[in-house]
Amino acid sequence: MDIPKLFILNETIRNLYFHVCMWFGMMILFGTSFVYSIKYLRGFNLCNDIFAHNYAAVGSFFGILGYATGTIWANYTWVTDQSQSLGSILKEPKLIGAAIALLIYGAYFVLRGSFTDMDKKARVSAVYNIFAFAMLFPSIWIIPRLVGSLHPGAPGSESGNPALNFKDIDSRLRIVFYPAVIGWTLLGVWITTLKIRLQLIKDKTLINE
Amino acid sequence: MNKIVLRLVLCVFSFVLSAVCFAQDTKPEMADVMRSNGKIYVVVAVCLTILIGLFIYVFLLDRKISRLEKGKD
Numbered sequence: 001m002d003i004p005k006l007f008i009l010n011e012t013i014r015n016l017y018f019h020v021c022m023w024f025g026m027m028i029l030f031g032t033s034f035v036y037s038i039k040y041l042r043g044f045n046l047c048n049d050i051f052a053h054n055y056a057a058v059g060s061f062f063g064i065l066g067y068a069t070g071t072i073w074a075n076y077t078w079v080t081d082q083s084q085s086l087g088s089i090l091k092e093p094k095l096i097g098a099a100i101a102l103l104i105y106g107a108y109f110v111l112r113g114s115f116t117d118m119d120k121k122a123r124v125s126a127v128y129n130i131f132a133f134a135m136l137f138p139s140i141w142i143i144p145r146l147v148g149s150l151h152p153g154a155p156g157s158e159s160g161n162p163a164l165n166f167k168d169i170d171s172r173l174r175i176v177f178y179p180a181v182i183g184w185t186l187l188g189v190w191i192t193t194l195k196i197r198l199q200l201i202k203d204k205t206l207i208n209e
Numbered sequence: 210m211n212k213i214v215l216r217l218v219l220c221v222f223s224f225v226l227s228a229v230c231f232a233q234d235t236k237p238e239m240a241d242v243m244r245s246n247g248k249i250y251v252v253v254a255v256c257l258t259i260l261i262g263l264f265i266y267v268f269l270l271d272r273k274i275s276r277l278e279k280g281k282d
């Protein structure tokens with residue numbers, strides 16, 4: 001596929017199909033987890049808790065992959081022979097925000113693990129999951145866009161909202177990008193359903209009681 | 210015969226070497242595989258990270274399922 005020719009980024013713009021898709025997939029999986037947490041709190045059906053837990057688990061995994069790929073990409077595009085050094089990159093609000101968001105989800109799993117009572121665990125972690133999803137928005141979407149950042153989307157990079165802005169992303173990239181988002185998300189959903197089925201078989205005796 | 214081949218090989222090798230040296234003289238190279246060929250190897254690294262990550266994750270899931278199967282028998 002043909003891609004736009006860019007300075008500094010060069011061929012690495014192709015990472016759009018991998019790195020950005022990981023975060024899109026993560027957002028969709030966390031969103032699904034959020035919906036199941038609300039569903040659990042409405043009816044206290046333990047199945048919904050298993051769904052919420054596993055969607056959050058695979059979502060966090062996608063987040064970690066997005067973070068890892070982001071570090072590789074940043075290492076070869078942000079650290080250039082201009083003034084940027086590793087020190088200035090470690091201060092990136094986008095990196096810190098994403099790390100906070102992932103740590104909040106990490107705390108969700110710690111919280112789940114610390115309960116012995118099934119119903120209490122499900123109820124408290126459902127409430128916490130709603131809070132964690134709400135915290136995603138300031139930490140990875142809003143704050144990095146208020147302060148200066150090397151990441152696209154920040155003021156100063158003049159790109160507005162990357163990926164979703166129809167004037168910004170090249171149409172040649174969009175042909176591959178949107179199907180890639182759908183594909184990676186479906187892969188995540190498939191892995192999640194495998195985990196859910198496994199958990200449902202394990203907890204069969206508990207759920208049918 | 211062997212000598213001629215050897216000479217040819219040496220000749221070609223010296224040409225390549227001089228070309229490499231010449232390239233180094235003209236522009237400052239970052240001396241880094243990842244920055245060569247329009248940084249395409251960065252994309253390769255990102256791809257491999259995701260693939261290896263997914264494989265490890267699915268492998269661990271597979272092991273969990275096998276353990277459950279063994280427990281049933």
